[in-house]
Amino acid sequence: MKQLSSRSKNHRSTGRVTLSDVASAAGVSPSTVSRALRGERAVDPDLVARVLAVSDKLGYVPDPAARALASQRSDHVTILIPLLSNTLFVDLLEAAQRTFRAAGFQTLMGVTHYNLSEEEQLMREQLHHRPAGMLITGLDHSQATQKLMARSKVPCVHLMDLPDPSSSTPLLQRALSLEERSGPYCVGFRQTDAGEAMTQHLLAKGKKRIVFAAAQLDPRVMQRLVGWRKALKQAQLYDTHLEWLNPAASSLALGGQMFEQILKQSPNVDAIFFCNDDLAQGALLAAMRLGVAVPGQIAIAGFNDLTGSDQMWPPLTTVRTPRAQVGEAAASMLLQLIQGETPEVAQLDLGFELVPRLST
Amino acid sequence: MKQLSSRSKNHRSTGRVTLSDVASAAGVSPSTVSRALRGERAVDPDLVARVLAVSDKLGYVPDPAARALASQRSDHVTILIPLLSNTLFVDLLEAAQRTFRAAGFQTLMGVTHYNLSEEEQLMREQLHHRPAGMLITGLDHSQATQKLMARSKVPCVHLMDLPDPSSSTPLLQRALSLEERSGPYCVGFRQTDAGEAMTQHLLAKGKKRIVFAAAQLDPRVMQRLVGWRKALKQAQLYDTHLEWLNPAASSLALGGQMFEQILKQSPNVDAIFFCNDDLAQGALLAAMRLGVAVPGQIAIAGFNDLTGSDQMWPPLTTVRTPRAQVGEAAASMLLQLIQGETPEVAQLDLGFELVPRLST
DNA sequence: CTGAAAGCGCTTACAG
DNA sequence: CTGAAAGCGCTTACAG
Numbered sequence: 218m219k220q221l222s223s224r225s226k227n228h229r230s231t232g233r234v235t236l237s238d239v240a241s242a243a244g245v246s247p248s249t250v251s252r253a254l255r256g257e258r259a260v261d262p263d264l265v266a267r268v269l270a271v272s273d274k275l276g277y278v279p280d281p282a283a284r285a286l287a288s289q290r291s292d293h294v295t296i297l298i299p300l301l302s303n304t305l306f307v308d309l310l311e312a313a314q315r316t317f318r319a320a321g322f323q324t325l326m327g328v329t330h331y332n333l334s335e336e337e338q339l340m341r342e343q344l345h346h347r348p349a350g351m352l353i354t355g356l357d358h359s360q361a362t363q364k365l366m367a368r369s370k371v372p373c374v375h376l377m378d379l380p381d382p383s384s385s386t387p388l389l390q391r392a393l394s395l396e397e398r399s400g401p402y403c404v405g406f407r408q409t410d411a412g413e414a415m416t417q418h419l420l421a422k423g424k425k426r427i428v429f430a431a432a433q434l435d436p437r438v439m440q441r442l443v444g445w446r447k448a449l450k451q452a453q454l455y456d457t458h459l460e461w462l463n464p465a466a467s468s469l470a471l472g473g474q475m476f477e478q479i480l481k482q483s484p485n486v487d488a489i490f491f492c493n494d495d496l497a498q499g500a501l502l503a504a505m506r507l508g509v510a511v512p513g514q515i516a517i518a519g520f521n522d523l524t525g526s527d528q529m530w531p532p533l534t535t536v537r538t539p540r541a542q543v544g545e546a547a548a549s550m551l552l553q554l555i556q557g558e559t560p561e562v563a564q565l566d567l568g569f570e571l572v573p574r575l576s577t
Numbered sequence: 578m579k580q581l582s583s584r585s586k587n588h589r590s591t592g593r594v595t596l597s598d599v600a601s602a603a604g605v606s607p608s609t610v611s612r613a614l615r616g617e618r619a620v621d622p623d624l625v626a627r628v629l630a631v632s633d634k635l636g637y638v639p640d641p642a643a644r645a646l647a648s649q650r651s652d653h654v655t656i657l658i659p660l661l662s663n664t665l666f667v668d669l670l671e672a673a674q675r676t677f678r679a680a681g682f683q684t685l686m687g688v689t690h691y692n693l694s695e696e697e698q699l700m701r702e703q704l705h706h707r708p709a710g711m712l713i714t715g716l717d718h719s720q721a722t723q724k725l726m727a728r729s730k731v732p733c734v735h736l737m738d739l740p741d742p743s744s745s746t747p748l749l750q751r752a753l754s755l756e757e758r759s760g761p762y763c764v765g766f767r768q769t770d771a772g773e774a775m776t777q778h779l780l781a782k783g784k785k786r787i788v789f790a791a792a793q794l795d796p797r798v799m800q801r802l803v804g805w806r807k808a809l810k811q812a813q814l815y816d817t818h819l820e821w822l823n824p825a826a827s828s829l830a831l832g833g834q835m836f837e838q839i840l841k842q843s844p845n846v847d848a849i850f851f852c853n854d855d856l857a858q859g860a861l862l863a864a865m866r867l868g869v870a871v872p873g874q875i876a877i878a879g880f881n882d883l884t885g886s887d888q889m890w891p892p893l894t895t896v897r898t899p900r901a902q903v904g905e906a907a908a909s910m911l912l913q914l915i916q917g918e919t920p921e922v923a924q925l926d927l928g929f930e931l932v933p934r935l936s937t
Numbered sequence: 938c939t940g941a942a943a944g945c946g947c948t949t950a951c952a953g
Numbered sequence: 954c955t956g957a958a959a960g961c962g963c964t965t966a967c968a969g
Contacts, residue, residue: 246939246941247940248940248942249940252939259939260938260939286945289945
């Protein structure tokens with residue numbers, strides 16, 4: 218039995234199997250072990266094999282802290298989401314986390330509560346940890362946050378939103394990175410188009426007084442509002458009083474309340490497009506309680522196709538959004554950026570799907 | 578202007594403000610800065626003040642990797658949960674994460690999918706990162722996982738379950754830690770009692786044929802089953818055919834299916850106690866679809882008081898479980914253990930609350 | 938392709 | 954109470 222590296226003189230031995238242990242057991246230098254283990258080329262294949270075998274036998278596990286300190290790059294990645302109480306973001310988190318883990322990265326999560334200064338604070342904290350990369354929800358951030366991101370040089374991909382196509386800078390200077398040429402990296406879909414599509418669906422069903430009922434009012438909700446306005450104006454059916462915007466947090470209970478209020482104040486409304494399924498589900502349950510016929514008296518539509526929407530009675534018409542795919546694709550894109558590769562496109566549009574069910 | 582530490586000779590300068598920068602600017606040694614910043618006593622208060630001021634002015638931020646490497650203790654903590662698709666665990670995660678962040682710890686999350694070997698693998702991965710502590714769902718783990726935990730000496734608190742009181746070792750040897758004396762640290766409530774309490778409620782409502790309908794069948798679900806059995810046997814109303822155990826994942830849709838099946842096969846059932854609210858909500862929606870009167874023809878009860886249960890029609894009778902409190906209390910207990918303190922009790926019972934609503 | 942050496946930015950015995 | 958020095962376990966120019 219070969220003795221492990223003699224560290225008897227050290228006054229702070231940790232008992233851990235180290236790189237040097239592997240090196241001496243394999244009869245090569247630590248540098249070579251380091252290179253072999255990380256799959257750096259320019260190492261003799263035979264040596265690589267030997268090192269791998271020895272490392273395996275000794276049960277060597279690299280110390281992430283030491284690696285991070287020496288290389289100035291960590292093996293963790295941060296994801297910033299607004300809330301954990303909206304399953305939308307949990308799905309995003311789940312998919313991203315799975316993708317990162319498969320690539321050997323640890324996921325750190327931050328919850329911003331839709332608060333730009335909380336987001337800024339989280340960004341600051343996270344940056345101190347030198348994440349290898351960053352996923353962040355939306356394109357709306359404080360000046361300071363954006364400055365922090367830019368200065369840190371940490372690659373970043375935005376989730377669930379795409380920049381307005383009209384505002385893209387058309388100048389194609391070379392020597393600019395893809396991001397500089399075509400704007401921030403992001404994976405999402407066109408919220409405005411989705412809002413418009415649902416409204417067109419309701420119009421096609423012959424609805425004339427279509428309310429847009431929203432809560433939370435984050436930038437993506439407001440884009441759906443824009444799509445709804447566009448469709449209604451085009452149909453000459455737009456009316457300010459059809460906008461019900463409530464800044465409170467979105468929930469089933471709030472959906473029920475809004476439904477009752479809308480019915481009371483505007484009895485001639487024949488459809489409500491809720492900006493999120495939880496509101497719409499709450500409305501459906503309230504309709505049941507109140508004995509209001511859906512879609513007979515009033516049609517109800519939602520957004521996101523969350524859990525349970527297909528189980529409601531009547532089943533909820535909604536827009537299915539590709540949350541898991543966004544999480545996975547964004548994580549993959551970030552992984553590319555971390556490895557110094559250039560993604561095919563800076564903005565990835567994953568689309569959406571109108572799901573007509575019985576509630577409209 | 579005093580020059581920052583002359584690192585011109587270094588061949589790998591990172592531009593970061595380091596401890597030495599603060600030290601030379603404050604005119605003390607790095608050791609002193611280190612001690613002052615960490616609030617170690619045995620540092621002159623005046624010096625502490627000076628160091629703090631200088632550190633602040635230079636915008637010094639300690640490098641977590643360097644700190645972890647030198648001290649062999651990281652500033653992150655791991656939480657292992659079965660799923661992200663059950664809001665129960667999301668609530669747990671949210672509360673724990675918030676508590677840890679307030680104490681300056683980063684939360685790393687692992688999803689086991691109710692799979693003991695996945696859990697083991699995650700445990701292995703996480704331990705390589707030397708977490709300061711660990712939160713883990715339940716008390717059921719593979720032998721290997723338990724061995725890993727024990728050997729690692731990483732403090733650990735279990736969530737949502739408590740050991741069987743009868744099996745506690747009564748021998749009170751001194752020189753044993755609290756954990757050794759009274760079993761693993763955990764924060765939860767008595768699942769068996771909760772199952773029994775709900776069954777008693779249904780019995781009190783005059784129900785005679787009370788089904789226990791469950792999915793997922795994790796250990797905590799099985800404990801609720803035990804409580805249900807106990808109550809029924811005591812009332813001389815127990816019958817094997819009243820047990821509907823489905824190993825599939827819990828969901829609204831499955832609840833609807835189970836409800837239909839139960840009605841078809843056992844039309845004389847007068848109550849169903851579902852092991853989780855998502856199943857019960859699905860059953861309520863199915864009842865509505867099928868025109869079955871609840872609770873007139875059949876009573877329906879759930880468990881956990883998840884989002885939406887109070888919004889259903891009829892509102893769902895359920896057991897409110899203290900998930901957020903469990904997450905927070907467990908995190909606090911773990912924080913104590915990390916600081917080398919001994920918690921008041923090793924097993925913290927946070928109780929539960931029966932919430933009777935109109936569905937029973 | 939390989940190795941010796943320096944360095945990453947901290948903490949912590951040890952000595953005073 | 955304070956400091957000089959060694960060390961944590963890696964990576965990476967640099968030289969060969």
